[in-house]
Amino acid sequence: METQIPKTLFxxxxxxxxxxxxxPANPAILYIDLHLIHxxxxxxxxxxxxxxxxxxxxxxxxxxxxxxxxxTVPIHSFKDIEIAGKSAANQVRTMMQNCEDFGIExxxxxxxxxxxxxxxxxELGLTQPGKTIxxxxxxxxxxxxxxxxxxxxxxxxxxxxLATQCLLQRKPKTLLIEVTGLLNKGVTSKxxxxxxxxxxxxxxxTGYVMExxxxxxxxxxxxxxxxxxxxxxxxxxxxxxxxxxxxxxNYLYDRPRSPKDNDWEEALLRWKTLPSDSDAxxxxxxxxxxxxxxxxxxxxxxxxMVIGVDESVPEKKNxxxxxxxxxxxxxLPGKPITNNEVDVVFIGSCTNSRINDLQQAADILKGRKIxxxxxxxxxxxxxxxKKEAEELGLDKIFISAGAQWRESGxxxxxxxxxxxxxxxxxxxSTSNRNFExxxxxxxxxxxxxxxxxxxxxxxxxxxxxxxxx
Amino acid sequence: xxxxxxxESNTVALPTVDIDTDQIIPARFLTTTTREGLGDNLFxxxxxxxxxxxxxxxxxxxxxxxxxxxxxxxxxxxxxxxxEHAPWALMDYGFKAVISTKIADIFKSNSLKNGLLPIIVxxxxxxxxxxxxxxxxxxxxxxxxxxxxNNKKISYEIDEFSxxxxxxxxxxxxxxxxxxxxxxxxxxxxTWTP
Numbered sequence: 001m002e003t004q005i006p007k008t009l010f011x012x013x014x015x016x017x018x019x020x021x022x023x024p025a026n027p028a029i030l031y032i033d034l035h036l037i038h039x040x041x042x043x044x045x046x047x048x049x050x051x052x053x054x055x056x057x058x059x060x061x062x063x064x065x066x067x068x069x070x071x072t073v074p075i076h077s078f079k080d081i082e083i084a085g086k087s088a089a090n091q092v093r094t095m096m097q098n099c100e101d102f103g104i105e106x107x108x109x110x111x112x113x114x115x116x117x118x119x120x121x122x123e124l125g126l127t128q129p130g131k132t133i134x135x136x137x138x139x140x141x142x143x144x145x146x147x148x149x150x151x152x153x154x155x156x157x158x159x160x161x162l163a164t165q166c167l168l169q170r171k172p173k174t175l176l177i178e179v180t181g182l183l184n185k186g187v188t189s190k191x192x193x194x195x196x197x198x199x200x201x202x203x204x205x206t207g208y209v210m211e212x213x214x215x216x217x218x219x220x221x222x223x224x225x226x227x228x229x230x231x232x233x234x235x236x237x238x239x240x241x242x243x244x245x246x247x248x249x250n251y252l253y254d255r256p257r258s259p260k261d262n263d264w265e266e267a268l269l270r271w272k273t274l275p276s277d278s279d280a281x282x283x284x285x286x287x288x289x290x291x292x293x294x295x296x297x298x299x300x301x302x303x304x305m306v307i308g309v310d311e312s313v314p315e316k317k318n319x320x321x322x323x324x325x326x327x328x329x330x331x332l333p334g335k336p337i338t339n340n341e342v343d344v345v346f347i348g349s350c351t352n353s354r355i356n357d358l359q360q361a362a363d364i365l366k367g368r369k370i371x372x373x374x375x376x377x378x379x380x381x382x383x384x385x386k387k388e389a390e391e392l393g394l395d396k397i398f399i400s401a402g403a404q405w406r407e408s409g410x411x412x413x414x415x416x417x418x419x420x421x422x423x424x425x426x427x428x429s430t431s432n433r434n435f436e437x438x439x440x441x442x443x444x445x446x447x448x449x450x451x452x453x454x455x456x457x458x459x460x461x462x463x464x465x466x467x468x469x
Numbered sequence: 470x471x472x473x474x475x476x477e478s479n480t481v482a483l484p485t486v487d488i489d490t491d492q493i494i495p496a497r498f499l500t501t502t503t504r505e506g507l508g509d510n511l512f513x514x515x516x517x518x519x520x521x522x523x524x525x526x527x528x529x530x531x532x533x534x535x536x537x538x539x540x541x542x543x544x545x546x547x548x549x550x551x552x553e554h555a556p557w558a559l560m561d562y563g564f565k566a567v568i569s570t571k572i573a574d575i576f577k578s579n580s581l582k583n584g585l586l587p588i589i590v591x592x593x594x595x596x597x598x599x600x601x602x603x604x605x606x607x608x609x610x611x612x613x614x615x616x617x618x619n620n621k622k623i624s625y626e627i628d629e630f631s632x633x634x635x636x637x638x639x640x641x642x643x644x645x646x647x648x649x650x651x652x653x654x655x656x657x658x659x660t661w662t663p
Contacts (some may be wrong), residue, residue: 131663
């Protein structure tokens with residue numbers, strides 16, 4: 001009998017989707033199982049289709065939502081969308097028209113399924129192990145938490161998928177990230193991924209698909225795993241993946257778009273073959289000890305500039321880019337990060353807006369008030385999560401603590417929908433990017449977990465959540 | 470896409486590392502439905518002061534840099550968001566090539582699909598190019614070779630297929646469409662359907 005070459009999870013999913021294999025002269029043609037679209041990165045792709053008189057090859061494999069330029073205030077009419085400007089409203093209108101013209105299912109304003117694109121995929125059971133998933137959004141890596149191969153693409157590629165259901169791709173390399181030990185109380189998957197990015201750098205994953213494994217990962221629920229894969233792009237990785245297991249299957253069982261009955265049984269058999277073979281070889285391998293980690297916060301202008309919340313900000317080091325980041329942040333080097341007073345706290349985004357994230361924030365905020373002068377926005381990742389949180393009474397906890405409770409959307413993660421941090425203000429945010437001006441021109445962002453964000457809102461300065469647990 | 474065979478231009482260097490696509494084009498300018506006109510807001514928050522005037526300290530605002538077609542950038546250029554608006558803005562402004570020691574995957578892919586040439590060089594070469602910024606270099610796209618000052622030739626690596634598309638001005642969608650038979654066959658043969 002021929003011996004099978006051991007394969008990684010990534011290699012198995014890749015091989016199953018090769019329409020043609022790559023050669024030195026030509027990239028592979030990769031088939032795409034699920035294409036998620038939103039209003040910001042699609043209009044130019046639809047224009048191309050219209051100009052070339054092309055159809056969408058598989059309209060059923062594309063699903064649309066509205067999140068990026070969509071406001072998080074209740075929307076009763078188009079007037080409410082214009083809060084983010086006339087061009088944002090036009091973009092939303094264009095999205096609705098394009099989906100109608102090409103027969104694509106869109107979760108619009110009236111839909112209970114609307115939400116952040118990377119939140120609704122898993123929530124509806126569209127995101128499944130072994131699928132190839134793309135979206136014109138870099139945080140598509142999120143879906144890899146289910147053992148899918150999921151990555152962000154540009155608008156030209158959105159057009160390619162719409163027209164052909166395929167993409168031209170070079171095969172990336174594989175990077176195994178082995179997480180040993182278990183996370184301590186108050187330390188979350190957000191802290192773990194920030195620590196990993198700090199360790200390998202914001203370009204440490206470039207050219208690689210990451211696979212996360214280890215006991216700490218096995219013990220995580222799906223929401224925590226989604227946070228990890230979500231931020232693998234922040235280390236430059238093509239995608240982040242976690243092998244499916246019982247946690248994955250239990251999450252997916254009976255979701256609206258999960259396979260049903262016999263199809264479920266068949267899918268389960270197929271999914272169970274996906275985890276990497278024990279002797280599979282990776283191009284690179286690193287490890288990190290979860291038990292040594294504390295809650296993490298960023299201090300600079302990229303997610304790799306990160307320290308423990310109980311540490312001091314590093315000194316300037318005569319490195320222009322590093323020093324420029326510290327100057328932008330107006331954070332004193334050599335002093336505890338907890339010295340910094342906070343103006344805004346944002347809990348939300350495709351990184352940390354799921355029910356478990358909100359529950360964690362509520363556990364700290366319950367019966368407490370946020371500091372005077374702090375503006376706190378809590379934005380659920382989807383309309384379903386909003387409803388679920390309200391059924392659990394979380395909204396009441398947030399509102400009585402002094403926070404604002406909103407409709408779903410990307411909100412303050414990227415300041416293009418009316419929710420922004422004002423110039424010079426310091427924000428502790430559960431989102432994924434602390435780039436200059438990401439949350440609004442001149443805004444200063446510290447990335448943290450929902451626990452750390454909630455504790456910081458109470459103290460009015462960067463705070464260690466372990467004091468509240 | 471127009472064929473890109475030859476670039477000859479002075480260079481401008483932004484040696485800051487990890488320049489992300491939010492710096493190249495901030496999110497608030499992405500509420501457009503076209504590709505055109507983004508060059509006006511390229512590097513907006515570095516290029517303009519709070520009152521909307523050109524920041525005289527920013528290199529692109531200095532007269533001798535205004536017509537540069539080649540950008541030399543610090544390591545890991547184009548990281549962050551997948552927005553294709555980043556290469557659109559760079560091209561709309563007039564750039565035809567970006568040179569760095571590392572260029573983020575999605576930005577690189579987007580650039581190649583629009584005719585913006587991403588070139589990866591080693592650290593020593595990058596430092597040399599930064600030192601010589603402002604001087605003219607020529608790029609022979611077909612040969613994957615740059616000629617810098619003192620007629621020094623530097624070759625670089627680029628994916629063959631991407632180079633072919635750049636040089637010939639070929640749209641990659643056309644390549645995919647020519648494989649419709651294979652795509653149909655794949656759809657018919659696969660053991661499960663998504």
